[in-house]
Amino acid sequence: MAFNHNIDNPSRALWLRGSSVALAVLLAAGLAACDKKPGEPSAGQKLDAAVEKTENAAERAKVEAETAANDAKAKMESAAQDASAAARSAASNAAAALDDTAITTKVKAAFAADPNLSAVLISVDTKDGVVKLSGPVKTPDDAAHAERLTQAVEGVKSVVNELKPSNG
Template sequence: MNTSHTKNTPLLRTATLAAAVALALGLAACDKNDDRTAGQKLDSAIAKTEATAQDAKVKTEAAAHNAKVDMQDAAQEARAKTEAAAHDARVKTEEMTQEAREKMHATSEQTKADTREVTANAKAAVEDAGITARVNAGLAKDSELSAIRIDVDTKDHVVTLSGPVKNAVAKERATQIAQGVEGVTRVVNNLTINPGA
């Protein structure tokens, strides 16, 4: 058996007891006006620690709640902005589509009007050319006018005669031939009398 270990055990106990007494005296000396016992002081310290922990828990929960509310507000704001942007994009697209439709319609109407005008002009030109040809044929059939060069010009169904003729009778006869052609609305006789023609 180890005798040194046995001898040290009572010494160790005495030292531990002395340290506990010194600690108790130290605690008592810290606050001489405090009549509470060490147990009461310990209970008070535990209560303060629990109160501080509870306060920290409440603050943490409040901060978490505020963060959650802030995130929900930010998400709602982002949704609202996205919906507003989508709505604006739809409105602009609809406006651009409507504007394009209106421009296409206007262009289509203008094209139709231009086509009608071109068709009418072409038809009038063909009709005028036909009248000129028929007047020339009528003048060529007349024995007194066939040898004379008479210029016939037709515009909008109005026939203009120009050039020289031998006499007033020939001038009048050219007017009658031109007026007798279908489609002629008026004859402008600019023929000049030239007996040598």
């Protein structure tokens, strides 16, 4: 049987053209597959690897961001606690200074009300509730009386009596 190469038939020509294109595509695909080296990842495998690397990097960034946020929060809490403690300490120191001033004022007022003691000549220094008396008094009894008056003032913890009787 003789092979008829009659391409005058339009449907046959169309069929040959389509077959030729299909054959060319198959050959190109086959050659592309042959071009792949053994052990080299495919395009899909490369894409999967790239996606995995991106996911890993995103997870690391998330963990680092969370760690940094936690560190910042801890530092802020610590700073707030330090500030609070400093404020309490300052308030306590201010209250103690006011207490010492109030004690000194009350002791001086008691001396001013007593005819035997001089609020002007007797020095009264108060620190943390400890009152130091110094200066001249007329008699040792006046020195003892000044100490008793001082000890009776609210807030006084102790008295250091350095009063000097001028006549005795």
